[in-house]
Amino acid sequence: MRILIATDGLPHSEQAVHLSAKLADAARVKLTILTVVKRESDLPNAEKILDMATASLPEGTLEFQTRTRVGNMAEEIVHEALEGMYNLVVIGMGFGGTLLQRLLLPTGEWVLEHGPSSVIVVKGQAVLPKRILICDSGVDSSTLLDQFKQLFSNLLLEDTHLTVLHVMSQISAGPGVSGWQLRADADELIEANTPEGEILDQDTQVLDELQQEIEAKVRHGLVVDEIIAEARGGEYDLIVIGEHQNGFWERLVLDNLAHQIVAAADRPVMIIKKQALKVSPK
Amino acid sequence: MSLSDSSNPNPSTSELSKIPGAQTRQVLPTLIRRGAKILLFIISLMLFILAILLMKEGAQSYSSFIRDSLKVDNPINSLGFGWLLAYLIMSGSPVAAAALTFFDSGVIDKLSTFTMITGSRMGASFIVLFIGSIYVLRGRDRGANLGVGLLALVVTGSTYLVALALGGALLQAGTLNSIHLDSNILVQSMADTLFKPTISGIDHIFPAWSLFIIGLIIILLSFNLFDRCLPQMTIKESRVGQVSRIVYQPWVMFVLGAGITLISMSVSVSLSILVPLSSRGFIRRENVVPYIMGANVTTFIDTLFAALLLDTPYAFTIVLTSMVSIAVVSIVLLFTSFHRYERAVLGLVDWVISKERNMLIFMLIIFAIPITLMLI
Numbered sequence: 196m197r198i199l200i201a202t203d204g205l206p207h208s209e210q211a212v213h214l215s216a217k218l219a220d221a222a223r224v225k226l227t228i229l230t231v232v233k234r235e236s237d238l239p240n241a242e243k244i245l246d247m248a249t250a251s252l253p254e255g256t257l258e259f260q261t262r263t264r265v266g267n268m269a270e271e272i273v274h275e276a277l278e279g280m281y282n283l284v285v286i287g288m289g290f291g292g293t294l295l296q297r298l299l300l301p302t303g304e305w306v307l308e309h310g311p312s313s314v315i316v317v318k319g320q321a322v323l324p325k326r327i328l329i330c331d332s333g334v335d336s337s338t339l340l341d342q343f344k345q346l347f348s349n350l351l352l353e354d355t356h357l358t359v360l361h362v363m364s365q366i367s368a369g370p371g372v373s374g375w376q377l378r379a380d381a382d383e384l385i386e387a388n389t390p391e392g393e394i395l396d397q398d399t400q401v402l403d404e405l406q407q408e409i410e411a412k413v414r415h416g417l418v419v420d421e422i423i424a425e426a427r428g429g430e431y432d433l434i435v436i437g438e439h440q441n442g443f444w445e446r447l448v449l450d451n452l453a454h455q456i457v458a459a460a461d462r463p464v465m466i467i468k469k470q471a472l473k474v475s476p477k
Numbered sequence: 478m479s480l481s482d483s484s485n486p487n488p489s490t491s492e493l494s495k496i497p498g499a500q501t502r503q504v505l506p507t508l509i510r511r512g513a514k515i516l517l518f519i520i521s522l523m524l525f526i527l528a529i530l531l532m533k534e535g536a537q538s539y540s541s542f543i544r545d546s547l548k549v550d551n552p553i554n555s556l557g558f559g560w561l562l563a564y565l566i567m568s569g570s571p572v573a574a575a576a577l578t579f580f581d582s583g584v585i586d587k588l589s590t591f592t593m594i595t596g597s598r599m600g601a602s603f604i605v606l607f608i609g610s611i612y613v614l615r616g617r618d619r620g621a622n623l624g625v626g627l628l629a630l631v632v633t634g635s636t637y638l639v640a641l642a643l644g645g646a647l648l649q650a651g652t653l654n655s656i657h658l659d660s661n662i663l664v665q666s667m668a669d670t671l672f673k674p675t676i677s678g679i680d681h682i683f684p685a686w687s688l689f690i691i692g693l694i695i696i697l698l699s700f701n702l703f704d705r706c707l708p709q710m711t712i713k714e715s716r717v718g719q720v721s722r723i724v725y726q727p728w729v730m731f732v733l734g735a736g737i738t739l740i741s742m743s744v745s746v747s748l749s750i751l752v753p754l755s756s757r758g759f760i761r762r763e764n765v766v767p768y769i770m771g772a773n774v775t776t777f778i779d780t781l782f783a784a785l786l787l788d789t790p791y792a793f794t795i796v797l798t799s800m801v802s803i804a805v806v807s808i809v810l811l812f813t814s815f816h817r818y819e820r821a822v823l824g825l826v827d828w829v830i831s832k833e834r835n836m837l838i839f840m841l842i843i844f845a846i847p848i849t850l851m852l853i
Contacts, residue, residue, distance in 0.1 A: 333722075334723075364724070364761045364762040364763055365757075365759035365760060365761055365762070366620075366621075366624045366625060366628075366759065366760060366761075366762055366765065367620075367621040367622065367624055367625060367758060367759060367760075368625055368748070368751035368758050368759060368760040368765075369605065369608075369609075369625055369626075369748060369749050369751065369758065370605065370608045370609035370611075370612045370622045370623075370625075370626065371608075371612055371617075371622065371758075372621055372622075372757070372758035372759070373618075373621065374618045374620060374621020374622070375618070376757070376759075377620065377621055377759070378620070416762070416823075417762055417763060417819070417820065417823065418724060418763065420820070447726075448725055448726055448729045449723060449724065449725060449726065450724045450725060450726045450727070450763065452724060
């Protein structure tokens with residue numbers, strides 16, 4: 196397992212450094228701290244940024260290395276992630292890139308799309324997660340959970356609470372449609388073997404291997420709003436979501452809910468990459 | 478071979494392909510079915526033209542009734558009139574067509590025609606709400622049966638309210654006056670040749686005032702027949718059928734709603750097409766609002782056709798103004814503050830269906846507004 200933290204020295208990066216250090220410590224792996232400057236002449240600045248980052252590392256951080264790259268922020272993070280075969284990239288929200296780049300595709304999503312690994316976008320207070328909200332849309336559930344298990348099998352604290360959430364934003368398309376499922380809770384859907392119930396049932400079975408406290412939940416409403424409401428109401432430390440569909444047509448016609456969740460969240464969001472590098476054994 | 482095999486009433490396509498002549502026998506009913514649908518489409522089109530011409534002939538008789546008895550003599554009155562009439566006959570398109578025939582006969586002016594058409598759209602969504610109410614009275618779930626009807630009403634009402642102001646301004650300024658599409662002589666003469674004897678025959682038997690009513694009944698019949706021609710299965714089998722599972726970009730659903738309504742010519746029919754699209758009859762909240770917005774734009778297509786049948790160039794401009802204004806309002810909303818708007822309309826719908834008292838208040842409001850408009 197290899198963790199890369201990208202920092203630009205600004206306050207939002209500090210939380211990202213903290214979280215990365217705690218994750219690296221929990222997994223007992225080496226941490227790489229990366230900063231990117233636009234020009235060679237900015238290299239002295241890079242050193243200052245890295246000094247600040249290493250100084251802010253919590254006491255007892257096992258082992259770390261620093262890296263500096265010159266060029267475009269998002270592109271260089273991707274190059275580093277590819278060359279170093281990192282399994283997880285952690286960045287602070289608002290990090291890097293030109294304004295146009297941020298508007299079109301924020302750095303975190305750019306890194307996720309072009310890089311080899313899953314990404315944690317750190318927002319708000321970052322603590323080692325004890326309450327994790329895993330949002331499963333039902334599309335590619337197995338990949339989402341497999342990747343999560345690979346990354347977190349060594350990172351979870353004891354008694355971590357995992358909640359698998361499925362949001363049903365459906366309403367009846369017309370009169371005469373039986374609508375009990377549109378109000379039902381997770382247990383009722385699982386018991387009735389509805390498609391949503393089956394997703395949640397499978398998810399809880401897969402996560403059982405992690406031997407943590409697991410809960411299945413269903414919320415009814417707009418997907419993004421319900422995820423954010425659940426994250427706030429349940430005081431989760433981390434929201435886990437799958438990446439947006441990457442095919443040309445999918446990107447053109449499907450709404451990018453991952454982007455909307457990251458933008459609306461007030462706490463760290465982990466976006467799981469579908470075809471991420473496999474985590475090698477310790 | 479077991480008995481059950483030999484008596485299988487629904488052999489699969491692969492099984493059929495092994496039986497000599499079976500494919501021909503399978504293709505024939507499909508061809509007949511398609512032929513029947515085409516015939517039904519032609520009949521509904523003919524009935525539509527006949528209805529418009531009959532309404533045109535009879536509209537003049539209602540001049541004093543509308544102006545003096547109903548007191549519809551300004552654009553606000555005609556907005557309420559169109560709205561209530563759409564409630565009454567539970568469809569918007571015949572009311573919009575009626576507005577054009579009234580304009581053609583000089584019963585109402587251009588601005589009143591525009592507002593009456595807008596009113597017809599406001600009341601058009603009532604049909605879904607009405608059917609839903611019947612299910613609720615029979616003890617079915619309120620949210621599931623009224624949700625989409627309410628949503629259609631709220632989306633239509635909120636967008637058309639803004640479009641009303643924009644369209645009114647465009648019409649007064651004469652911005653679209655230069656765009657005329659006259660029905661060509663061939664269409665007119667064909668309509669005259671085909672339908673004049675029928676209209677004369679009806680005119681001889683029935684009083685002049687009844688022509689409008691007969692026309693209205695025929696136009697309702699033509700829409701009913703037209704609904705039966707829709708290629709529902711094709712839609713169900715396509716990728717569009719995934720509207721219940723995936724969240725599409727709002728503009729995609731907007732285009733889809735506009736496209737399907739362009740074919741079905743009715744928002745309520747277009748919405749009812751969504752029911753068989755998923756096995757459970759569900760649609761995602763995120764998808765349905767832009768779908769309704771798109772449907773609201775192209776639902777005017779039949780009114781546009783009716784305008785062409787009337788030999789009044791300005792009728793076309795009025796309908797075009799309605800289409801342009803609602804399209805502009807919807808597109809601006811879609812690309813500027815769609816999610817805020819979506820939350821607001823869904824929030825209102827949730828509030829209405831949460832309690833019987835709220836539902837009653839909502840129903841009172843949607844009846845009180847058009848009645849008040851009629852009385853102003």
